[in-house]
Structures are given as structure tokens and as C-alpha cells.
Amino acid sequence: MGAWNVDLQVWLKPSVFDPQGHAVEQALLSLGHEGVGHVRIGKAMMLCVTAESAAAVEEKVRAMCETVLSNPVMETYEIVRIEPAEAAAKAGESR
């Protein structure tokens, strides 16, 4: 059994209006930041999962995403990275 670092993102589906993104876009424009648009805001998640292999980690994380971490009706999720925690620690990455 090993420890794995997982990075994933959860986004509203493109067809769903993003009120938070819209509000931030308006704030940026009203504060003088020009030339910015299409602002969308999602959730970035880091977690540590113990499992036998990267495939086992992916399976576990998909189950978490589909039941707890995202709402399949309105959101999509993307597993961005699965990496042995040891490798990340060596690369000086702190969690």
C-alpha cells in the first residue's frame, strides 16, 4: 500500500451559468482590469489516497468524485494528477 497525491478539478458544465465567475468578471472590469472575459470559477482539490497502484487510486477517486466531490447533474470533474507522495516529497512539494 502506498500514499498517492491526487490533484483534481471540478467545474460547472459549460452550459451552466456561472454566477461566481460572472461576479468576479464584473469586479475585475469595474476595478480597471481591462481585456478580461469568460471568467469561470471551479474547485481545485488536493488529496492524499492510500492504495496499491495508480489505477486503484484512480478508481477510488472516480468513486469519490461521482458520489461526494461533484454533482454529476451540473458539474464535470477532471483528475489532473496522480503521483506517488514520496516522489512529490522528494521534489520538495509540501502538502
Added chain:
Amino acid sequence: MGAWNVDLQVWLKPSVFDPQGHAVEQALLSLGHEGVGHVRIGKAMMLCVTAESAAAVEEKVRAMCETVLSNPVMETYEIVRIEPAEAAAKAGESR
């Protein structure tokens, strides 16, 4: 002037307790997802910025991050990707 797609992430500093991450971790464990820990939740953002060059985009985005998109006292930000919007469109990525 060109359109650029920017992906960035905003995280609470590691020294700051993450109540949302903690709550999600407890929910995962109580719903039977074993072997998961160190859950931290941040914001993932996509935006479209018009500027002359990638360097100009980075400068604009840093200014946005330091004034609107993150709270420098408690959060850190990371510009994950700056890419010409055209290239992304060709690669079939929709925003």
C-alpha cells in the same frame, strides 16, 4: 492584440486551516471512502485575457491575482497555463 486562455489556482497557505477541506474529508470517510486524507480545497479559475504577448498577459493576471482574485494574507496563487485562445480552439477545447 491577441486573446489568451489563462488557467490559475488559488489556495489557502499551507499554514492556514482549511475548514472546507476538513469537512469534505470527514464526509468522504463517513461515507465509506477509506484511505483518504490531507484534503485541501482551492479555487480553479479560467479566464480569457487580451494582450500583446504572453508576458503582458502574465503581468495583467498577476495584478488581478494580487488585487482581486486572491487574498495575499492567507492565500497563494499559481498561474498554471497561459495559452493563445486560437491554439486551444484548434485543440478542440471549449471555454
